[in-house]
């Protein structure tokens with residue numbers, strides 16, 4: 077599905093989400109991400125950052141609205157085609173979700189195996205990546221024996237090992253020190269330079285300001301879109317913003333509700 | 335296929351530990367039921383060949399006025415008997431036709447008539463034992479008609495009625511055995527469905543992660559199916575190993591307690607093959623059931 081000749085990696089249109097019969101956690105979310113763009117998703121705890129990412133990695137279905145991933149309307153995508161879409165998405169879960177009975181190596185190898193990769197290629201790639209994130213000596217370790225920061229790096233390695241077209245990371249630097257946080261951010265930027273669209277949910281505003289990428293701000297279930305380096309709050313930019321953002325402040329809180 | 339890496343720790347499930355025993359039990363019962371059915375079937379085949387190869391011709395003594403002397407009556411009966419024997423021996427299918435002598439006749443009748451003194455005075459029928467040439471069959475009714483015409487008062491018994499009743503009984507027992515086998519199969523399927531559903535629930539989180547990183551349902555199903563196959567084989571072999579001595583025990587007892595009632599039957603290699611394939615059948619049922627259960631359960635997920 078293309079609009080203005082661009083095939084968006086992700087497109088949300090008037091998406092709403094509620095859990096069970098509860099209130100709408102996300103309301104009227106509309107945005108689109110261009111291929112190769114880099115975004116932070118910020119907002120206070122409980123604003124719905126994780127929920128928004130879950131919609132993007134197809135762990136949840138929206139209560140209303142349209143979500144399209146790589147041009148596929150997920151509401152009408154056949155169940156058998158979902159794994160193909162998911163393989164193009166790498167996810168760093170907030171709680172890692174490593175498989176505790178598998179070694180570090182096997183956890184990171186999982187996306188390649190699931191996609192039917194050759195064992196010889198898998199070995200080389202996994203070891204290389206784990207060395208890069210400083211876990212070369214823990215290939216055989218089980219996640220529960222690793223520190224929080226080490227587990228986080230395993231989770232990140234698993235998310236990027238298959239060179240996803242879209243990388244979604246939920247608080248990926250929450251358990252590591254600043255130096256490791258920057259190192260991991262640079263890993264994401266490298267991946268981004270190779271064409272991966274990146275969305276990183278974080279409440280670490282310092283990090284966001286240091287990096288200077290476009291920013292999606294969630295507040296009370298409403299989404300606000302800002303271009304890079306737009307310092308002061310409320311200054312939402314509809315045009316002239318990072319070209320990767322479509323539609324500007326379409327999800328902005330209406331004045332009456334403010 | 336075996337020793338293949340698994341992404342889910344299925345072998346640590348509590349169910350993984352008791353499923354093989356359940357399958358062992360099922361296979362044990364299935365082997366006994368199947369062996370019983372096969373033996374009975376062999377018995378029927380045996381009877382069809384063995385017992386129907388013989389006929390008995392009965393020559394009822396004629397009613398004679400009291401004026402006829404006993405010696406004359408005896409001579410007359412012997413003449414009738416000879417006529418029957420001559421006729422029987424002229425039939426090409428007949429291998430042997432022999433009259434039962436009085437002594438054997440008495441021995442046969444003793445259980446019913448008591449001491450032979452009582453029987454001495456009774457007019458006894460003459461019995462002729464007829465053996466057919468192996469592999470031939472003959473129309474007993476037509477032969478009976480010919481005999482009755484030539485020597486009035488004869489009748490022929492090809493043991494058919496007696497045999498047919500037994501065969502019917504055995505067929506019924508076989509049907510029961512088949513139903514038992516079917517129920518064992520169903521119980522196995524039910525057990526595996528239950529075990530698989532439990533496994534899916536236990537590993538729900540890991541399965542969700544597999545899904546989210548792009549695993550097809552079949553990738554997950556394959557892990558359960560492979561596990562079920564291994565457990566099924568393991569349990570099935572245990573069941574078979576336990577069933578074989580039981581079978582030998584039963585056949586030993588049968589041979590010693592009921593010698594002569596049942597014809598001696600040996601199970602052929604085909605029968606043994608059928609018994610040995612039961613664990614394999616159980617394992618395949620377990621594998622297919624596990625796979626279908628996973629596929630159907632996952633199809634209801636996002």
Ligand SMILES: Nc1ncnc2c1ncn2[C@@H]1O[C@H](COP(=O)(O)OP(=O)(O)O)[C@@H](O)[C@H]1O
Pocket residue numbers: 095098101119120121122123124125126127128
């Ligand atoms: N599984 C769930 N069931 C019910 N409510 C949930 C669930 N997950 C999140 N929520 C609610 O949705 C809101 C947004 O949560 P979340 O997306 O985790 O926010 P964030 O990641 O920004 O902290 C919160 O009010 C939270 O209580």
Ligand SMILES: [Mg+2]
Pocket residue numbers: 125126127170246
């Ligand atoms: Mg969160």
